[in-house]
Amino acid sequence: MFPVKAAAELSGLSPETLRAWERRHAAVVPLRDDKGRRLYDAAMVERLTRLHRLTDRGHPIRDLAGLEDAALDQLLEESRHAGYGGVETLPERMLDAIADYRVDVFDRDLSVAIATLPMSVLVSRVVMPLLREVGVRWADGRLAIAQERLVSSLLRARFLSVLNQHPREQRPRLLFATLPGEPHELGLLGAALYAHDAGAPVLYLGTELPALELARVAERLQVMAVALSSVDPGQAPAALAELRVLDEALAPGVPVWLGGANARYLAEALALERVQALTDPAALSRLIRREATSPRGRRAARQAA
Template sequence: MKTNQQQGLLVKDVSEMTGLSRQVIRKWEDRYGIICPKRHENGYRLYTFEDVSTLMKICGLREKGHTLKESLHLVRSQHIPEAVPKEPLSEYVLELLEKGSNYDEAGLILLLKQAHHRHGLENFLSNTIQPLMLEIGKLWENGEWDESQETITSLVIRDFLVQIRRNFELEDGAPIILGSCLPNETHEIPLHIILLQTMMHGWQTIAAGPSPKLSSIEYLVQRLKPKKLLLSATTTIPFEQDPCLFEKLEEIAARNPYTEFFIGGHGVFSHEVFLAPKRIRIAYSMEDVLN
């Protein structure tokens, strides 16, 4: 089927032009109504170049630091800022990076405690931990940090977040969210950040840890019977190691209908494996899980 400006663009064309997966394009279309493609007589969605422009605007705003919700609002209101200045790194982040580069575990712990006490949990996560992890990732990718600097600093941060979770007080009978990395996924700090955010909304959380077996994940679901299961994929490695992983997760979800299954993370959004999710919901934001 040929495509041109008069006839319309297929979703594969839009995907190539925007860099978004077909799944994400359809999810934004169905869930948020930000674009409304017409239908060809054979059933294919037909997009316009204006649709492509809209999607590119959203992508540009997200790259500049806006959340998806903020980006959608700005595009709908046609208030597109020319430039969104990047927030400078806080003094705590800069000092934490210095301590990490010098393998100073005690210094890292002290600074984390100070930042947590000063800002409170919500701002501590958004203003200190998240930008800190982004900077660590950049230093690692650029070769400015070696493996030991990245590992030691990440372990200190992980242990600190776990300690906060363990000491978080909740009402008796709070609903349970089980959080788990996927098999072959070892980056667990993003999962702990999300679990802490759900705790601030009244959820009891349990973490399965990095790279569990599928059998272990299902055992925990059957044993704990959580209201929700949140699966985290920071990288695409789990899907590269097991191309049938998503289908296997769908089977687990089918056997455990009392638990809502969610999956999210950069590894999910950049990997086109979700052709037709049936039981697992893809979480693009915290609102998707909580609502």
């Protein structure tokens, strides 16, 4: 059971908003302890998370509060698969702008996409096709190195602005980083945005962090998980060594989630219970909800509260 502050943190709301939704709309009906204080179970936290995501996408809370959880899930699914006119041609248009060094056009289109699209649609139908097209155009000579660097720097700047747009009132509970020798981070940033969209307080540490340093930060913040990306095949042996060090140094029960081209190989080679490869970005949201309602996640939420 979670008190008000912890339930608000887990669902991405402020305590004031949570109380207002209860009082005005009966969005959830909390339980009470023997002193009359509100308590919320895991199902209530899940419902609040759904409501938060839908209100972020323009649905009024007054229209959502009376709906069953299944109806809320249906609305979320419809928003993921909506047409979003023009989104399929957006990556090509953005790269055409970069080819002419029209940085303002690229940045404007990217900003509008970030502001208007659900995160799953933004990553799967804009960012990932954009990165694939960058690779194709670079390989066949239609994109210069400077233009490729422009795309990377603009994406990085906008993604980090999303992750850092709110004051850090909540203790970070999910770390994102790459290991030494891994400078590529756009996939990692995309995963961090998924986690942010799922309501997890994220600390993005960037690239090339030694395993021991990661373990120290994780211990200091009592995080619920560490998320890493590894994409360079040439770095796989070094990544295996660093992951073994991380496993030794990390507190028991803290999972390590691996993404990137090397993820499946690394997870299978290590065969460690805490290390899991994620090939589907959407699975990250499910893992976050599972860890948040685990005994360790509950303890961390109480400490943060």
